[in-house]
Amino acid sequence: MREVRVGEVPPSGGTAVQDDAERPVFRGNGPDDYVCVSCGNVLASGMDALYMTKKVRVRCGRCRTVNVAITDESPAGDPRLLARARRETAGS
Numbered sequence: 001m002r003e004v005r006v007g008e009v010p011p012s013g014g015t016a017v018q019d020d021a022e023r024p025v026f027r028g029n030g031p032d033d034y035v036c037v038s039c040g041n042v043l044a045s046g047m048d049a050l051y052m053t054k055k056v057r058v059r060c061g062r063c064r065t066v067n068v069a070i071t072d073e074s075p076a077g078d079p080r081l082l083a084r085a086r087r088e089t090a091g092s
């Protein structure tokens with residue numbers, strides 16, 4: 001996780017708020033846990049990286065930092081767009 005930049009989050013965008021600092025907002029069966037960039041609190045556990053895009057934002061229940069899942073270095077994006085890109089590459 002990393003901290004969200006000012007202006008990066010669209011005003012209409014939603015942010016998941018962690019009500020209980022002891023309980024992850026999201027739980028899945030994937031390989032990755034996501035922790036708060038500021039305090040290391042677990043925000044989401046068992047997530048698949050493909051689904052942790054810029055649209056996924058979580059406000060930490062402990063320190064109130066708003067985290068986004070992907071970093072600038074991460075190739076992760078919308079799984080649907082990635083699938084489309086693969087199809088277009090294969091067709092040419």
Ligand SMILES: [Zn+2]
Nearest residue numbers: 036039060063
């Ligand atoms: Zn935190």
